[in-house]
Amino acid sequence: MSKCGRKKYIKTNLRQMTMETIESQQDGSVTDSVAESESAHMQTQTGQNSVPTLAQVATIAETDESAESEGVIDSHKRREILSRRPSYRKILNELSSDVPGVPKIEEEKPEEEGTPPNIATMAVPTSIYQTSTGQYTATGDMPTYQIRAPTTALPQGVVMAASPGSLHSPQQLAEEATRKRELRLMKNREAAKECRRRKKEYVKCLESRVAVLEVQNKKLIEELETLKDICSPKTD
């Protein structure tokens, strides 16, 4: 790890520890604005009760504090409380059905739909890079890393097509497990990218909606003032 990288690693850990300390002392309030908007949205738009609101989170946290004398919320518990929310696509699509003008997050690209599921849909990057930590990335913007050429012309998933019943030796089973893991990681990699893209789109949409609502609010206030002026009796 480079010096800068190590420094950032230490800094990140310190920041994380600091955040945990702060959060444990803030009545369980959430500092993440995205999570805040999502929770608030969940309460107002979908009406689902599976995800606690901010107030509920705070209440739960306070209850925990009373239970734990030190007042330190277990990070795992917080994670359980805050972890699950509906997908951005779902939230936004529900929102768009309620409010005209709110764009929907589009479904998967047609080119992906045109391919068979699972194995054949695996998108294999043209260039796969291996980082210094052994990670792989397909961004293509890291020239300092050596290019790791694909071992075969076919996606790895194609090899996965072999039926498990044909595997006998422990070595074959191990290879199969490794391939399954690599396939899962690759799929999850792509899913994470897509998820982040949706999240950005979702946040943009919320921001634009805030702007629209602010304008509407301003207009209504002005209208109210005008009506007040009209309706109020003249004193002189």
Place this chain on the structure above:
DNA sequence: TACGTCCAACGTCAAGGTCA
């Protein structure tokens, strides 16, 4: 120019959600 800081993006893990 070296260094520090911030930020965006990434890969991975874990856990809840969804669906056949």
Place this chain on the structure above:
DNA sequence: TGACCTTGACGTTGGACGTA
């Protein structure tokens, strides 16, 4: 019910930018 999907959390990285 198991396989797969989705997404928050975490750790890591590189680039941009300010500063001494």
